[in-house]
Amino acid sequence: IGDISGVPAFAATTGSVSHQWFASYNASTGAFTQTQPAFTDISGTATAAQVPTNVRARGIGYAFDGAGSALTTSKVGYVTVPFACTISAWNATVDTGTITFDVWKIATGTAIPTVTNTITASALPAIASATALHSTTLTGWTTSVTANDIFGFKISAVASATLASLVLECDQ
Numbered sequence: 001i002g003d004i005s006g007v008p009a010f011a012a013t014t015g016s017v018s019h020q021w022f023a024s025y026n027a028s029t030g031a032f033t034q035t036q037p038a039f040t041d042i043s044g045t046a047t048a049a050q051v052p053t054n055v056r057a058r059g060i061g062y063a064f065d066g067a068g069s070a071l072t073t074s075k076v077g078y079v080t081v082p083f084a085c086t087i088s089a090w091n092a093t094v095d096t097g098t099i100t101f102d103v104w105k106i107a108t109g110t111a112i113p114t115v116t117n118t119i120t121a122s123a124l125p126a127i128a129s130a131t132a133l134h135s136t137t138l139t140g141w142t143t144s145v146t147a148n149d150i151f152g153f154k155i156s157a158v159a160s161a162t163l164a165s166l167v168l169e170c171d172q
Contacts, residue, residue, distance in 0.1 A: 058085055060145070061167030062153035070162055071099070075155045078112050080148060085170035087143040089136040090125045092167075097160025100126040103168065104152035105142065113152040119143075124156060125166055145170060 062077035092101065103120050104113035121140025127133050153166055 056172040057088075058083065058170045058172060059167045060085075060087075060151060060170050061091075061165060062151075063165040064153075064155060064163065066162040068162060070160060071155055071158045071164060073155050073158060077153045078150060079153075080108065080150050081145055081170075082147060083145075083172065084147045085145045085172045087119075087138065087141065087145060087168050088171045089134060089138070089169035090166060091132070091134050091169065092125050092127050093132045093163075093165050094127050094161045095131065095163040097158065098126070098128050099155060099159075099161050099164045100124050100157040101166045102154040102156045103166070104154065105145070105149050106152075107146060108148035108150060113150055115154070117152070126157075 060079065060081050062079060064071050064075050064077065066072075092099065102115070102118055102124055104115065104117040105119045106113040106117045119142040123137060123139045123141060125133075125135065151168075155164070158164070
């Protein structure tokens with residue numbers, strides 16, 4: 001067979017992963033000589049360069065379906081958000097026409113949010129032309145979300161749309 005140095009033998013697993021390597025094979029005796037890398041415990045404080053800077057984006061949203069009929073401003077949808085995050089943008093879609101949304105939020109408890117719990121200030125998400133819009137303009141918004149907050153998505157104004165959705169982009 002000859003020398004097979006560096007060929008992985010197997011990975012031993014009992015709570016941690018290690019890797020064993022064959023160092024050499026003796027054809028006359030049929031014996032393998034194997035070595036395993038030494039692992040040591042790692043401790044200390046991570047430097048800024050070692051800390052991950054990536055952010056996990058999540059979505060919080062609601063889709064409105066008029067089942068072929070025009071949507072109305074009486075529509076409100078509610079969702080409970082099981083994670084904490086920070087709202088960083090919004091994405092709206094509509095099949096046709098125009099739409100404006102309001103977003104309400106209240107801490108978990110015994111009530112659903114109402115207009116008095118708006119988080120959008122005067123910067124309501126809206127589509128005035130086209131059928132999809134992404135925006136990072138959150139002027140005056142309350143952007144912090146606590147796990148189990150309850151959101152209400154309200155159609156504030158609508159013309160012609162039969163399908164529409166609003167999704168808040170939320171960073172963790």
